[in-house]
Amino acid sequence: MVNIPKDVAEILRRLNAAGHEAWCVGGCVRDSLLGRTPEDWDVTTGALPEETLALFGRQALPTGLKHGTVTVRTARGGVEVTTYRVDGTYRDHRRPDSVTFTRSLEEDLQRRDFTVNAMAMGPDGVIRDPFGGQADLAAGILRCVGVPDKRFDEDALRILRALRFAAVLGFAIEEDTAGSIHRNKALLADIAAERIQVELFKLLCGKNVLAVLRSYPDVMGVFWPEVLPMVGLDQRNHHHCYDVWEHTIHAVAAVPPEPELRCAALLHDIGKPDTFTVDENGVGHFRGHAAVSEELADGMLRRLKCSTEFRETVVRLVEWHDRDIPRTDKAVRRALGKLGERDLRRLIALKRADNLAQSPAYFGRQRELDKGEAILNRLLAADTCFSLKQLAVNGKDLTEMGVFGPEVGRLLNALLDRVLDGDLPNERDTLLTALKHL
Numbered sequence: 001m002v003n004i005p006k007d008v009a010e011i012l013r014r015l016n017a018a019g020h021e022a023w024c025v026g027g028c029v030r031d032s033l034l035g036r037t038p039e040d041w042d043v044t045t046g047a048l049p050e051e052t053l054a055l056f057g058r059q060a061l062p063t064g065l066k067h068g069t070v071t072v073r074t075a076r077g078g079v080e081v082t083t084y085r086v087d088g089t090y091r092d093h094r095r096p097d098s099v100t101f102t103r104s105l106e107e108d109l110q111r112r113d114f115t116v117n118a119m120a121m122g123p124d125g126v127i128r129d130p131f132g133g134q135a136d137l138a139a140g141i142l143r144c145v146g147v148p149d150k151r152f153d154e155d156a157l158r159i160l161r162a163l164r165f166a167a168v169l170g171f172a173i174e175e176d177t178a179g180s181i182h183r184n185k186a187l188l189a190d191i192a193a194e195r196i197q198v199e200l201f202k203l204l205c206g207k208n209v210l211a212v213l214r215s216y217p218d219v220m221g222v223f224w225p226e227v228l229p230m231v232g233l234d235q236r237n238h239h240h241c242y243d244v245w246e247h248t249i250h251a252v253a254a255v256p257p258e259p260e261l262r263c264a265a266l267l268h269d270i271g272k273p274d275t276f277t278v279d280e281n282g283v284g285h286f287r288g289h290a291a292v293s294e295e296l297a298d299g300m301l302r303r304l305k306c307s308t309e310f311r312e313t314v315v316r317l318v319e320w321h322d323r324d325i326p327r328t329d330k331a332v333r334r335a336l337g338k339l340g341e342r343d344l345r346r347l348i349a350l351k352r353a354d355n356l357a358q359s360p361a362y363f364g365r366q367r368e369l370d371k372g373e374a375i376l377n378r379l380l381a382a383d384t385c386f387s388l389k390q391l392a393v394n395g396k397d398l399t400e401m402g403v404f405g406p407e408v409g410r411l412l413n414a415l416l417d418r419v420l421d422g423d424l425p426n427e428r429d430t431l432l433t434a435l436k437h438l
């Protein structure tokens, strides 16, 4: 039996006591039946929004009255309590033109996207499941509620949500639903970039991302057409046992499930189709592909309205992915200075994955990465200086010596360079003396 959190159970109880039906619904039911911890608990009720508001008084906030949603504040945060509702017609492939409230739970469940998301659970653990969600959950199948073509036409974001759930839950997409995804993918063009981004990042971090990307590059191609020429592109090179897309998706699956890294892995070779050449021996080359990947990745992430920080991180990893891994103290200090610890660790993870997605004959490269990583760990444990922040002298020291303006930065950077190169120790007196000669 599933444990409903106390605050949620209390909301159900109060609604019931006032004569209203109330159920946990959607993702929280799905996840708790799977033994996963739900991200949030949603409640669906027969009570009208104004009835919920009146019942919970100052504890309730009218956060989405138009769609019937009232947020009830509890110790853990807020629980969304939404009135049973039926969606009206859809004209823009995004949102219903209107919603109507109903007193029927089944009607509410029917508007939901997939059978495994269309179940309700009562306070006593009773499950209401009119569309076979439990059977699909047990079999690991993602299936639309109702006719897939109609459901994707109503709201095209569901196309990407289907891929996301398949990747995250490791579910197979049922045949009719899968066929309909391929047929209707172009409707995704009507969906806002921000909403695509959210689903895409969750998809990329799913445990089953490899299979989903392998089967649905055409869907990603709707908003990122740059990926399409990678599919089936034979690399004609002994380093590689896969075509560019297969290599890419193996790399994605081999980095830790973090959006920046998964995105960097997805885009690291996006410049390969544009730089592909075959030499007189029939061997394929991709000279300069990292720079082209960098440029394309930047544009793709801008189009998806990613944050500047996210985009710059991914683009930098893409830019660096084809460089030799630093394997001397000096090189690691320099890389640390440019990337910082977090991104240098990410770069190592990306390079590991890139290598593991190549021919097994080259897996020996992992040892070079081990070596770079060991140096990194040793330098960090020894509290090595690799940035201006850690330098034993600062701008104030220079001002006191009568240096002003841009000259301050130039001199500090010159000192840092010498510390990074191991020419000078990071000691205040030594650095101050050295300054006098610079």
Ligand code: ATP
Pocket (backbone or CB within 6 Å): 025, 026, 027, 028, 039, 040, 042, 111, 112, 113, 114, 117, 118, 155, 157, 158
């Ligand atoms: P998670 O919260 O883990 O991302 P979830 O299934 O809870 O997954 P939400 O976006 O929180 O997803 O939506 C809650 C519920 O609302 C879903 O389980 C589903 O029943 C319904 N739902 C959400 N988005 C849609 C949609 N686009 N079309 C139809 N039903 C939807």
Ligand code: MG
Pocket (backbone or CB within 6 Å): 027, 028, 039, 040
């Ligand atoms: Mg949810």
